[in-house]
Amino acid sequence: MIINDQMIDDIALGATVLGTGGGGDPYSGSLMAKVAIANASKPVELIALEDVADHWMTVPSSMIGAPTVALEKLNSRDQMLIAFNAMESALNETIMATFPIEVGGFNSLIPILVAASKGIPVIDCDAMGRAFPESQMVTFYLDGLPSAPNTLADEKGNVATLHPIDGIWSENFARALTEQMGGSAAICDYPMRGSELKRSALGATLTKAMQIGKAIRNANEAGNSAIESVLNIVGGHRIISGKIIDIERNTQGGFATGGVIIERLQNNTVKNDIDTVYVHFQNELLLAHKGKSAAYMNDSNLLASTPDLISILDHETGQPITTERLHYGQRVDLIAYPCDSKWRTPKGIEVAGPNYFGYDVSYTSIESLAFKINLEE
Structure with missing residues (x-):
């Protein structure tokens, strides 16, 4: 399948939904990807995972850092290619294909830019099925695959090659280095x-991201509910239709952290007793519970939790809103839906469940929570 401008727009839109508030700004990423395919020496192909040859060397292309930084410091095309070329040098081998490490906003589109410049295909896969804030939160780490080597590059031309012993040390080293690189850097890791x-x-x-993006676009053109279209595809539940009445956002430690409070709209169609919801985020939306304060978090008030996916969509258009673009007064719908089964294993919950992020609640699937709190419309 040859990647074109419409596919880029649909991927950007759908990946921002699946990115659960993270993954970077899709608008700048889509513009860069479109310019890249227009200037490519040959068409950029999206290939299925099963069509990848066993002997190929494959490497993901992505950005690391706080999404809020990218609003003021635009990412550079060159830094992504520098990190990719540095990986080829570290491996002493030609990379045959690239892919996104996560499905989310900007990070879903970087591989298209790299593939266009290198003349290689993009693989229709990722290592999360969503976006997560830390480098070890990938299926590769769950399966015991090595992260090393890692290559990072900033927009000034600085390059670093790391050889961490596993994904945890990759996160520790790369995050600290990213802060020195201005809070955002290009990274390649997990060559395999x-x-x-x-x-x-x-x-x-x-392909799933593209399907979601197309569904949102078609629903808006036809005057139908884009949010219903998304829920049908992801098998999700609408927690609340509301207005953002407060938001706290900080950039620290290489992350955008904080919380957002959503108050029920009078015409909320969700028939439950939820009046306000507090949503916690660390780049991505990680946990939602009843109440107006983080202090209300407990198992009885839990509404949705990582590793399941939580997304905030515009109430009228279904357009996904990233955490760095949330603001007071927005009318939104909060939805939640199941993660891939790999994240529901004991190791998956240990790596990316609520306890890992310091939340004192037990992971409960969105299906169970939806039944418990009657998330029916």
């Missing part, structure tokens, strides 16, 4: 053969 990729990656996630 096609045989390993096919065993561990989540397939067809860019």
Whole structure:
């Protein structure tokens, strides 16, 4: 499948939904990807995971850092290519294909830019099925695959090559280095053969993003409910239709952290007793519970939790809103939906469940929570 401008727009839109508030700004990413395919020496192909040859060397292309930084410091095309070329040098091998490490906003589109410049295909897969804030929160880490080497580059031309012993140390080193690089950097990690990729990656996630983006676009053109279209695709539940009445946002430690409070709209169609919801985020939306304060968090008030996906969509258009663009007064719908089954294993919950982020609640699936709190319209 040859990637074109419409596919880029649909991927950007759908990936921002699946990115659960993170993954970077989709608008700048889509512009860069469109310019890249227009200037490419040959068409950029999106290939299925099963079509990857076992012997190919494959490497993801992505950005690391706080999304809020990218609003003021635009990412550079060159830094992404520098990090990718540095990986080829570290491996002493030609990379045959690239793919996104996560499905989310800007990070879903970087591989298109790199592929266009290198003349290689983009693989229809990722390692999260969503976006997560830390480097070890990938299926590759769950499956015991090595992260090293890592290559990072900033917009000034600085390059670093790391050889961490695992994904945890990759996160520790790369995050600290990213802060020195201005809070945002290009990164390549988890190089692997096609045989390993096919065993561990989540397939067809860019296709799913494209499907969601197209559904939102078609629903708005036809005057239908875009949010209903999204819920049908992801198998999700609408927690609340409301207005943002407060938001706290900080940039620290290489992350955008904080919380947002959503108050029920008078015409909320969700028939439950939820009047206000507090949503916690660390780049991505991680946990939602009843109440107007983080202090209300407990198992009885829990509404949705990582590793399941939580998204905030515009109430009228269904357009996804990233955490850095949330603001007071927005009318939004908060939805939640199931993660990939790999994240519901004991190791998956240990790596990306609520306790890892310091939330004193037990992980409960969105299906169970939806039944418990009657998330029916």
